[in-house]
Amino acid sequence: MPRPIVARIHTHALAHNLAVARACAPRSRVWAVVKANAYGHDIAHAFPGLKQADGIALLDMDEAVRLRELGWTGPILLLEGIFEMRDWEVVEAYGLTTAIHHEDHLRMLAERRPTQPLPIYLKMNSGMNRLGFTPDAYRDAYARARDTSAIGPITLMTHFATADGPQGVSAQMTVFDQTANGLPGERSLSNSAATLWHANAHGDWVRPGIMLYGAAPSGIAADTAGRLKPAMSLVSRLLSVQTLRPGDTLGYGATFTAKGAMRIGVVACGYADGYPRTAPEGTPVVVDGVRTRVVGRVSMDMLTVDLTPCPNAGVGAAVELWGTQLPIDDVAQACGTIGYELMTAVTARVARVSDDTSPTV
Template identity: 65%
Template structure:
């Protein structure tokens, strides 16, 4: 018998969240970001919910090919670009758009023999300091790319480091405007946070990622409570055993939790081998039969234990929501000292995942 643990991907929520992105950026086209296997949701599973987008953004060539095989004929953007000359054969065959952020990539593109020009997103490093040309070198890179026979349309691109925080985007936006001054072409700068909170950055294309999956770019659910975004994933299980502790008894590895008095514990079929964070502290929220309770004891490989004091009627087989519509993934992640992105991407292959 399979374990009573599964992840459900909500197609309607994905489609709804895409409409939210359009509501926030009504004059921009959308790159729906599906990198990291659609943030752990599965490219094939999210495709039906996101197919009304204008384009898809990702990193992996295999995932780009999968989108073509699913029937997507529109733009697909490689957010990190390509890494070797053989990648250009795939880019050419499947008509992909590529980010271009270095002289090494530009040189490979100049020397490539392609059947048609490749559309590129020329990336400026406006302050994130990961990928991209410095503002001082951006025009020279643009002129060189424009002269290359293998280059088609050129979109100007950058990425914000603090669109979800107090520092904001003003500094980087000013740097970008200086570096791109006088250069023609569409602009693509806004990630989820900028899409939601910085309309001055929307330009021609926005690149929402985490918001499409119903989580917050800031890691705080309160920041998106009024946006209408809906969670696209529910991680659910059941109680598989009940234990009754006397005062002074402990539970789990390391005996890190001691009962102060008589209490019932529920054992949930979910552990760190399923992608649930091992370092989840006592008090991490869990929903048992629709009632909010907490983890007690250390998360083990295949199981975790929860306090059943708030839900005395719970028993073996009672449903458990680890995150989803009733318990935002950002709330769980924040308690664990991480972000919703990581929890989504960490769901293990052994967890059955289905679309709904």
């Protein structure tokens, strides 16, 4: 029998969250972002819940090929573009759309002779300062792309840095609108945060990512409570129960000392499964349906929890590290990180299992 830790993927939740994205941006089409193996959920398990998207966006060529093998015939967008000349062969063979964000991309396409012109997303650096042509260079890049025979339809694209915070998107929107004024082509600007909270930025295509998986772009669960459903439940069981006496210490480094007699549960989950080693005492966890806390240091294969609030929990009791009973954002906040990192950190040794028993949205 394998270790009891499993990442349960809720296909119906993915479909629900995609419907929320559509409702937020009813006049836009939707790229469902599945980068990082569908944010750690596994593309094969996520795909059934996202098949109603208008397109699927990701980073890696092999993930694009995998999507085609799963039966996806719609558009696929490579968000980071290509990396070397031979990548164009994959783009052509699998009918991909690619972001173009630097001079080498334009140069390579100028040298390319595809069987038919390739659609591109021409990226503007409107203030994120990662990828894209600067506003001063963007219109010239657009003109050269338009005059390149290998390039077909051009969509204008940018990415927001602060859509999830008080700064919002207005500064970058101004830069984008002023620079792109008069240029033909569809627009794609909005990530999850802008899709949820900035209707003026929706454009022709929105690109929701984290919201599809049920976490808040802001990292605060309350910001999307009641709107989004968690698409992953990381669950396990108690392997052992120990009783500590007053003064007993617990785990590596003896970082926790019992103040009185208490029961401790040992969970089959550790940092080799992707749970953060830095999770401090007090990080929430649900045991036997009751919210309690992590105590002691997380080790490679196990972590320990306080069973004081769950007196009936024994060996084999169900444990939820995050999921339908415990928002991933609450765990991330306790650990000083974000839900994105927790999702994508779940390692390959943790089985992903779809529990799509409720397929309705």
